[in-house]
Amino acid sequence: xxxxxxKKEEIAPSVHxxxxxxxxxxxxxxxxxxxxxxxxxxxxxxxxxxxDFEEDKGTVTVIFQEMGKTTKQLAKLSAGEFxxxxxxxxxxxxxxxxxxxxxxxxxxxxxxxxxPQAKAYSKAGNKVISIIGARNKDLLILEDEMKSASSxxxxxxDDGSKGHHGFVTDIMKQILDSGEEVARVVxxxxxxxxxxxxxxxxxxxxxxxxxxxxxxxxxxGMCGGCRVTVDxxxxxxxxxxxxxxxxxxxxxxxxxRLAMYRGEEAKAVEKYEEECRCGLH
Amino acid sequence: MQELHGEKxxxxxxxxxxxxEQPAEERRKNFNEVALGYTKEDAxxxxxxxxxxxxxxxxxxxxxxxxxxxxIKLVCEEDFSGAIERIKGTNALPAxxxxxxxxxxxxxxLCVLGKKGQPVAIGRLERFCADYERQTGVKVPEVxxxxxxxxxxxxxxxxxxxxxxxxxxxxxxVTIFESLHKAGGVLSYGIPEFRLPKEIVxxxxxxxxxxxxxxxxxxxxxxxKTLDELCDEFDAVFLGTGAxxxxxxxxxxxxFNGVYSANEFLTRVNLMKAYDPEYDTKVRVGxxxxxxxxxxxxxxAARSALRLGADEVSIxxxxxxxxxxxxxxxxxxxxxxGIIFRLLTNPVRILGDEKFNVTAVECIKMELGEPDKSGxxxxxxxxxxxxxIPADVVVVAIGTSPNPxxxxxxxxxxxxxxxxxxxxEETGATSKCGVFAGGDxxxxxxxxxxxxxxxxxxxxxxxEFLKEK
Numbered sequence: 001x002x003x004x005x006x007k008k009e010e011i012a013p014s015v016h017x018x019x020x021x022x023x024x025x026x027x028x029x030x031x032x033x034x035x036x037x038x039x040x041x042x043x044x045x046x047x048x049x050x051x052d053f054e055e056d057k058g059t060v061t062v063i064f065q066e067m068g069k070t071t072k073q074l075a076k077l078s079a080g081e082f083x084x085x086x087x088x089x090x091x092x093x094x095x096x097x098x099x100x101x102x103x104x105x106x107x108x109x110x111x112x113x114x115x116p117q118a119k120a121y122s123k124a125g126n127k128v129i130s131i132i133g134a135r136n137k138d139l140l141i142l143e144d145e146m147k148s149a150s151s152x153x154x155x156x157x158d159d160g161s162k163g164h165h166g167f168v169t170d171i172m173k174q175i176l177d178s179g180e181e182v183a184r185v186v187x188x189x190x191x192x193x194x195x196x197x198x199x200x201x202x203x204x205x206x207x208x209x210x211x212x213x214x215x216x217x218x219x220x221g222m223c224g225g226c227r228v229t230v231d232x233x234x235x236x237x238x239x240x241x242x243x244x245x246x247x248x249x250x251x252x253x254x255x256x257r258l259a260m261y262r263g264e265e266a267k268a269v270e271k272y273e274e275e276c277r278c279g280l281h
Numbered sequence: 282m283q284e285l286h287g288e289k290x291x292x293x294x295x296x297x298x299x300x301x302e303q304p305a306e307e308r309r310k311n312f313n314e315v316a317l318g319y320t321k322e323d324a325x326x327x328x329x330x331x332x333x334x335x336x337x338x339x340x341x342x343x344x345x346x347x348x349x350x351x352x353i354k355l356v357c358e359e360d361f362s363g364a365i366e367r368i369k370g371t372n373a374l375p376a377x378x379x380x381x382x383x384x385x386x387x388x389x390x391l392c393v394l395g396k397k398g399q400p401v402a403i404g405r406l407e408r409f410c411a412d413y414e415r416q417t418g419v420k421v422p423e424v425x426x427x428x429x430x431x432x433x434x435x436x437x438x439x440x441x442x443x444x445x446x447x448x449x450x451x452x453x454x455v456t457i458f459e460s461l462h463k464a465g466g467v468l469s470y471g472i473p474e475f476r477l478p479k480e481i482v483x484x485x486x487x488x489x490x491x492x493x494x495x496x497x498x499x500x501x502x503x504x505x506k507t508l509d510e511l512c513d514e515f516d517a518v519f520l521g522t523g524a525x526x527x528x529x530x531x532x533x534x535x536x537f538n539g540v541y542s543a544n545e546f547l548t549r550v551n552l553m554k555a556y557d558p559e560y561d562t563k564v565r566v567g568x569x570x571x572x573x574x575x576x577x578x579x580x581x582a583a584r585s586a587l588r589l590g591a592d593e594v595s596i597x598x599x600x601x602x603x604x605x606x607x608x609x610x611x612x613x614x615x616x617x618x619g620i621i622f623r624l625l626t627n628p629v630r631i632l633g634d635e636k637f638n639v640t641a642v643e644c645i646k647m648e649l650g651e652p653d654k655s656g657x658x659x660x661x662x663x664x665x666x667x668x669x670i671p672a673d674v675v676v677v678a679i680g681t682s683p684n685p686x687x688x689x690x691x692x693x694x695x696x697x698x699x700x701x702x703x704x705x706e707e708t709g710a711t712s713k714c715g716v717f718a719g720g721d722x723x724x725x726x727x728x729x730x731x732x733x734x735x736x737x738x739x740x741x742x743x744x745e746f747l748k749e750k
């Protein structure tokens with residue numbers, strides 16, 4: 001099996017969008033789900049959230065940031081090349097229903113999975129207020145897409161180069177304080193942002209969901225590598241999630257578990273970049 | 282005849298021909314196969330011990346009823362091609378069964394020679410025949426005329442592969458759906474290279490594809506399609522999805538970094554080849570590894586950890602050695618390689634440091650009490666006997682249950698409390714019309730060969746069902 005890369009573009013420095021030919025996945029995909037891909041026989045299986053899918057075209061879009069060896073290698077591939085494996089849709093779909101007003105908060109590449117959710121919540125008849133952010137304006141992604149999928153769009157950058165100078169959670173707090181009746185807040189981004197966001201929103205009478213991205217191998221409940229403590233119980237991100245009640249997630253454990261292979265990963269990146277310099281890739 | 286039988290029995294050597302093996306000192310450092318396989322001379326010597334019983338008990342002991350005396354007779358005649366053909370008449374995966382079947386509790390347990398000496402080494406002979414064929418070229422099987430019936434097989438482990446092979450031989454068009462990128466199920470992700478080389482699994486899968494079976498990897502039933510949708514598209518469905526959901530102990534500290542389910546540890550090592558630096562998947566090697574459990578999976582995990590380079594590997598098991606569910610041979614191999622057995626010991630807590638890494642396992646001593654429902658004496662904690670074992674990697678190998686993902690979005694399939702599918706023992710028929718099931722998804726974690734036996738029975742029942750349909 002091989003899955004063709006139909007389109008690839010760098011949408012922000014070191015952030016890439018890839019459109020993959022995967023009709024089975026496209027047909028079944030729903031907002032909030034993810035896929036696992038493997039570049040080649042020697043590659044590792046990595047989970048990536050689905051950033052978009054088009055059933056009629058049979059395509060699935062993923063957006064990823066160059067971080068480890070695999071994402072760096074992935075970034076080097078171009079349209080017309082193939083991925084060895086691309087499996088999904090994985091995870092329980094987001095619980096999208098008509099609720100009233102929904103705030104979607106996306107940080108960094110977390111804006112990517114927020115996009116299909118924005119579309120789905122809008123389609124279900126909700127007023128969708130999206131807040132997206134990044135470290136600076138160059139790293140901000142999917143602004144146009146999020147604008148078209150939302151009723152309102154707010155932007156925050158850490159350095160103030162675009163929109164609000166500060167964090168996405170500042171804007172979220174302002175909206176929650178404004179008296180607007182909000183039924184649900186969905187926060188997707190780096191774990192620290194989700195933790196902070198959950199803390200800020202917690203005092204309000206609003207449902208808070210986060211979408212987690214854990215380390216996993218199979219994505220079907222087989223390995224248990226993605227275990228996370230929610231409400232004092234061990235759950236598997238891949239099948240019980242990836243979406244959980246933010247108030248109940250043990251974020252400290254989550255962050256610690258995500259760091260499990262950090263040392264090995266740094267070495268793998270170093271080795272890969274050295275090989276690239278030598279013209280091996 | 283009676284006399285001849287007696288005469289032959291007297292002549293038969295009491296001891297079986299030993300299996301050439303990699304020495305323990307060497308093999309504990311590599312992932313190559315431990316048992317090297319019989320030479321032709323070994324095979325002939327061992328085959329000559331068989332009495333060719335008129336009423337062979339061994340065949341009854343085999344879940345797929347291989348014609349054991351028949352194939353051994355052909356080995357004696359040096360007709361190795363004939364012998365493997367005879368085996369393949371009932372067993373589609375002989376190179377695998379010859380390696381991983383618990384023969385000592387099945388065919389060999391019933392061998393007449395076993396009463397006074399050692400039984401015929403049936404498994405080793407089966408392996409010899411299968412390896413002979415692999416080396417000389419596997420005969421492309423004849424594909425029968427198609428019946429026009431379509432069968433979906435979910436899962437490409439031993440149950441699914443066997444059911445698929447038998448159904449294809451009966452002329453049905455079979456499609457196997459596999460959730461991982463590679464076929465084989467537990468044969469690929471679970472059983473280590475040193476016990477079952479993956480090249481062998483690949484070749485056996487290839488053989489099944491040559492029977493006309495279509496294989497769809499990366500295809501998750503319950504996510505891409507529901508079981509109900511499969512039922513609409515196919516004339517019958519066989520569920521051989523195994524028991525893939527790992528159990529954890531539910532003790533404090535189990536989520537510290539370095540604590541793995543055996544499934545994860547073995548999948549990283551076997552399927553993803555984390556032991557090979559050429560491959561990208563990582564696994565924590567560990568200096569002091571503690572494996573919890575007493576089954577084959579625990580032995581596999583412990584021996585894998587040793588080969589990855591751990592200084593010390595111990596198995597922690599709450600009962601005694603006699604109660605260990607692992608095959609005798611695996612326990613012996615593990616001991617020879619230097620695995621430490623801490624029996625009548627049960628973990629109560631896992632300790633970690635400020636960086637969230639596991640540092641030790643706190644255990645309690647156990648003693649055996651009254652026999653429980655399974656007939657095994659149940660372990661009882663000895664109060665005040667807590668002690669800690671230093672560990673930087675802990676592997677939890679205390680069992681698995683069926684993965685519920687398959688049942689998502691489907692109706693009418695009865696399951697029992699443990700999450701296993703309720704199926705007729707003889708036919709594999711479930712409560713859902715046209716859906717059959719077999720292997721670990723029905724029994725809970727068991728053996729490769731019992732799953733194959735169930736796949737075989739179900740294939741026969743599905744064929745009957747399709748004829749009546």
